[in-house]
Amino acid sequence: MEDLKELRKAIDAVDAELVASLQKRLEITAKIAEYKAETGAELFCPEREDEKLDVLRKILGDYPYAEYVVSLFRDIMDNSKLQQSRTIFGTKDIFLIGMPGCGKSVIGEELADKTYRDFYDMDSLYRETYGISPADMIKKYGESAFRYKETELLRNLSGSEDARNFKDKGRIISCGGGIVVRDENKELLKKNSIVIYIRRDLKNLSSKGRPLSASIGVEKLYEQRASKYEGWSDIMIVNDEDIDSCINKILKELKNIK
Secondary structure, three states, X not given: OOOHHHHHHHHHHHHHHHHHHHHHHHHHHHHHHHHHHHHOOOOOOXXXXXXXXXXXXXXXOOXXXXXXXXXXXXXXXXXXXXXXXXXXXXXXXXXXXXXXXXXXXXXXXXXXXXXXXXXXEHHHHHHHHHOOOHHHHHHHHXXXXXXXXXHHHHXXXXXXXXXXXXXXXXXXXXXXXXOOOOOHHHHHHXXXXXXXXXXOOHHHOOOOOOHHHHHHOHHHXXXXXXXXXXXXXXXXXXXXXXXXXXXXXXXXXXXXXX
């Protein structure tokens, strides 16, 4: 049996080679990201990833630890995607604000896929955190009680970036339509973040499942909030076309503001 110390020395030598190779790979990946930023090329290419994995499996053949190698390579590609996204779009969180029903959640999910980021919907987080939906909270306890807890949730979300795992930085977060009601939320929203206002024609906004829209009226809510949506945001995007068009407009703006 080989000596454990000698085996560990062998591992250390291989690790040194791996580190050097990974450094070179990440330097090349950074150049690829810069090229894509300049040319507007598609950020991610799933077909190329599948092709590389197929080639890798053929190279490995019947190697007994093949799946471990494939798993490690997937991690390398995932981190390369994260690196490219941050090179092009930065690391700031992106908060989406706008009227209820303007498309924040749908746009947020798609945007998260396009930029390789995690997506959070504040209405869903509210339900998970407090055990009650925003609509039911407003109906049972009133808007003020709901807004207080909403601010606490936002405060937790916008906490210190340094305290997060590096993979958790640069999230896409869809806010409730009334996040602008409390002035103290402005500072929380804009803390090391980019705020995007999604604007949509009022006639295309639904009030279904939204007690404030139903009771006060979409037009009245818009009158109360429009100036804050505009004043708090770094980017305004009009959602008047298909989702892909809207996402492309956002991606173009993000490249200029990161």
